[in-house]
Amino acid sequence: MTTLAHGIDLVENSRIEDLLRSHGERFTARVFTPAEMEYARAARNTIERLAGRFAVKEAVLKLIGTGWRGGIAWTDIEVVNDALGRPYVRLSGEVARIACQQGIDQVQISITHTAQLAMASAVALAGPHDGPRV
Numbered sequence: 001m002t003t004l005a006h007g008i009d010l011v012e013n014s015r016i017e018d019l020l021r022s023h024g025e026r027f028t029a030r031v032f033t034p035a036e037m038e039y040a041r042a043a044r045n046t047i048e049r050l051a052g053r054f055a056v057k058e059a060v061l062k063l064i065g066t067g068w069r070g071g072i073a074w075t076d077i078e079v080v081n082d083a084l085g086r087p088y089v090r091l092s093g094e095v096a097r098i099a100c101q102q103g104i105d106q107v108q109i110s111i112t113h114t115a116q117l118a119m120a121s122a123v124a125l126a127g128p129h130d131g132p133r134v
Contacts, residue, residue, distance in 0.1 A: 004104055005124040007062030009055040013116055016051045031057070031074040039081065051118035052111040053079045059122040060089060060107060064098050072098075079109070087111055089122070099124070 019027045028037055032053060040049040057077045061067060068074075076095035081087050089107050091099050099107070104124040111120045 001106075001125045001127045003123060004102065004126050005063040005065070007059035007064075007122045009058035009062065009120055011051045011055045011058070011118045013047050013051045013113070013118060016054060016118075017047050020047070020050075033075050033078045035080055036078060045113075045115075048113040048115065048118060052113045052120060055118045055120035056087070056089065056109050056111060056122060059109070059120045060091075060095065063107070063122050063124045064095065064102060064104070066098060070094060079111075 028050075032040070032050065036050075036053050040046045040053070043049060056079050057074055060077045061072070066072060071094045073093055073095075076091060076093040078090045078092070079087050080090060087109055089109055091107065102124070103126045105127060106125045108123045108125060109120060111118070113119070
């Protein structure tokens with residue numbers, strides 16, 4: 001495996017809480033997939049979980065170097081969990097196309113959060129691997 005790029009993001013949970021309060025379903029439908037919302041709502045720390053997934057989306061965009069432009073949708077980056085609970089990303093749409101163009105075969109992520117902050121790191125890899133493909 002070869003490391004191609006790295007992205008990191010830090011989110012204040014209060015920012016996500018404010019967006020939920022101000023925009024509700026319009027915000028969540030635009031930013032999160034149904035699976036992400038189901039995961040977040042399954043626990044008491046819903047805001048922390050949403051903030052962590054939001055941070056992953058930002059970190060992935062940093063590693064591909066595009067920002068939010070050119071037909072990229074928030075839901076092009078989906079954070080899901082494997083059978084053991086380990087989070088990973090599924091890329092689709094324009095983000096998947098750009099990742100493929102850049103030779104990215106896999107994106108490894110790590111998420112952490114407290115009651116106040118959520119942080120995510122994303123690493124783009126190329127070459128043979130054992131994990132889920134993007």
